[in-house]
Amino acid sequence: MKTIGLIGGMSWESSLVYYELINKKVKDTLGGFHSCKSILYSVDFAEIEKLQYENNWRKLDELMVNAANKLELAGADCIVLCTNTMHLCSNAIQKNISIPFLHIAEATGNEIVNKNIKKVALLGTKYTMEKDFYKKVLINNFGIEVLIPSNEERQKIHDIIFKELVLGIINNDSREIYKTIIQNLEKRGAEGIILGCTEIPLLISEKNVHIPLFDTTKIHAEKAVNWAINS
Numbered sequence: 001m002k003t004i005g006l007i008g009g010m011s012w013e014s015s016l017v018y019y020e021l022i023n024k025k026v027k028d029t030l031g032g033f034h035s036c037k038s039i040l041y042s043v044d045f046a047e048i049e050k051l052q053y054e055n056n057w058r059k060l061d062e063l064m065v066n067a068a069n070k071l072e073l074a075g076a077d078c079i080v081l082c083t084n085t086m087h088l089c090s091n092a093i094q095k096n097i098s099i100p101f102l103h104i105a106e107a108t109g110n111e112i113v114n115k116n117i118k119k120v121a122l123l124g125t126k127y128t129m130e131k132d133f134y135k136k137v138l139i140n141n142f143g144i145e146v147l148i149p150s151n152e153e154r155q156k157i158h159d160i161i162f163k164e165l166v167l168g169i170i171n172n173d174s175r176e177i178y179k180t181i182i183q184n185l186e187k188r189g190a191e192g193i194i195l196g197c198t199e200i201p202l203l204i205s206e207k208n209v210h211i212p213l214f215d216t217t218k219i220h221a222e223k224a225v226n227w228a229i230n231s
Contacts, residue, residue: 001026001030001034001036001037001228001229002037002077002078002227002228002229002231003037003038003039003075003076003077003228004022004036004037004038004039004076004077004078004080004224004225004227004228005038005039005041005068005071005072005074005076005077005078005079005080005099006018006019006038006039006040006041006071006080006082007041007043007064007067007068007071007079007080007081007082007083007086008040008041008042008043008082009042009043009044009045009048009082010043010045010048010082010083010085010086010198011045011165011166011167011198011199012042012045013165013166013168013199013202014082014083014198014199014202014217015040015042015082017198017201017202017217017221018080018082018198018217018220018221019038019040021217021218021221021222022036022038022221022224022225023035023036025221025222025225026225026228026229029225029229030229036225036228037228039071039074039075039076041067041070041071041074043063043067045166047063048060048063048086049162049166051063052085052127057088057089060086060088060089061089061092061093062092064081064086064089064092064093065089065092065093065096065097068093068096068097068101069096069097072097072098072099076099077099077100077228077231078099078100078101078102078224078227078228078231079093079097079099079100079101079102080102080220080221080224081093081101081104082198082217082220083198084104084124084125084128084134084196084197084198084216085124085125085127085128085197087103087104087105087133087134088127088131088133090103090133100227102220102223102224102227103137104216104219104220105134105137105138106137106141107216107219107220107223108138108194108196108214108216108219108220109137109138109141109142109144110142110223111214111219112138112142112144112192112194112214113142113144115192115212117144117191117192117212118143118144118145118191119144119145119146119147119189119190119191119192120138120144120145120146120147120190120191120192120193120194120214121146121147121148121149121182121185121186121188121190121192121193121194122134122135122138122146122147122148122194122196123149123157123178123181123182123193123194123195123196123197123200124157124161124194124195124196124197124200125157125158125161125162125197126154126155126157126158128196128197129148129149129154129157129158129196130148130154134196135148147185147188147189147190149181149184149185150184153181153184156177156181157178157181160174160177160178160203161197161199161200165197165199165200165202165203166199170202170203171203174203175203175204175208178200178203178204178208179204179208179209182204182208182209182211186210186211190211191211191212192211192212192213192214193209193211193212193213193214194214194216195213195214195215195216195217196216197216198216198217201215201217201218
């Protein structure tokens, strides 16, 4: 089994889910007393959030590259960035490491194609929904059409993530807001919904919707395990 290098802390709540999912998948696959060989480098999310707000992606690139380099030096065989939004830094990371980087959008795109879905809606932070770093992977590499919510809906989604979910707050009223937004996207033709923020699955699950959900946290974690066991 290869060793997975995890860049976490964005937020620690979702990083905890990554660690749990990865180890459960290893146990389910290999059985017995098996658990995942992994190294976690966890950042201070307050520093990250401040730089995001300031739109200082150059500094964020530096921080993510530094984390990846430390994981590689520590013996990691691949890098898993445990957050959707910070994949804005994926190009910088890939240019500065010599081990594989397992991209969350690539893993998600494969899952969407496997379900023969051609049009999806993307939920996440405003950075993920509005910038093209995530959408272009799905469009260019998989031919998937990507819808995003309206401007007002994007703001609501973003605010709930940063004011509640990253703080571990689960609010039923917020769940209803997300469900309404998903219903609106379904009316616009969405055949599936990407939960493109690793905190959103803390609030929304398949029992809350009528169309397929793509839980990027679970998809990414399982991709990492499959890579670690089969490479």
